Amino acid sequence: MSEVSRAGRRPDVLRWAITVAILLGALAVLYVILSAVIKPNGPANLASLKRGGLEKLEVVTAPKPQPTASFKDAGGKDVRLADFKGKVLVVNFWATWCAPCKVEMPTLSRLAATYRGQDVAVIAVSIDRDDKDGEARVFIGKNRPLDYYRDTTGSLPFLMDPPALGMPTTVVYDRKGVERARVSGEADWGSPEAMELVRALLAEPR
Secondary structure (H helix, E strand, C coil): CCHHHHHHHHHHHHHHHHHHHHHHHHHHHHHHHHHHHCCCCCCCCCHHHCCHHHCCEEEEEEEEECCCCCEEECCCCEECHHHHCCCEEEEEEECCCCHHHHHHHHHHHHHHHHCCCCCEEEEEEECCCHHHHHHHHHHHHCCCCCCCEECCCCCHHHHCCCCCCCCCEEEEECCCCEEEEEEECCCCCCCHHHHHHHHHHHHCCC
């Protein structure tokens, strides 16, 4: 083949390479967009989040419904977890005498602030005695946007399956009201892993 022929073909090859590169780029962008829009068909795999701030994460393999027992809101009104139907719930049991509970509470506050206005409820339930009610209220008041809730009987943690025997314990429910994971002990609920946990449950089909 002559040098002239080769020179004539080079622009065609270059144009072809540029066209292919543009098409591949467009396909990559389309994939990202569809991945963000299309929700998964099944439950999210949460086991990969057992690291970093959630190194104590326990993923539930068998569906476990919410307990039906009530607890109190700040005004003394009875509240049940079922009242938050359709939301991802992060239910934390804590007490003023529990030092790790106080350490992790600001991280729960950050989680609540991040997902404020979305189908997420971070519910911190105090199991303090009556004489500690005022102290517990003041503490939660310093960790807005968390609201104050209290289990006046102290029985709700023991109605979990299995019971929440130590404080803090945090139980995570999907929007269908099914327990999906829990953490026994302190965790960093403001960590990337915690944010991803909630995001994954929000992305599941209702």
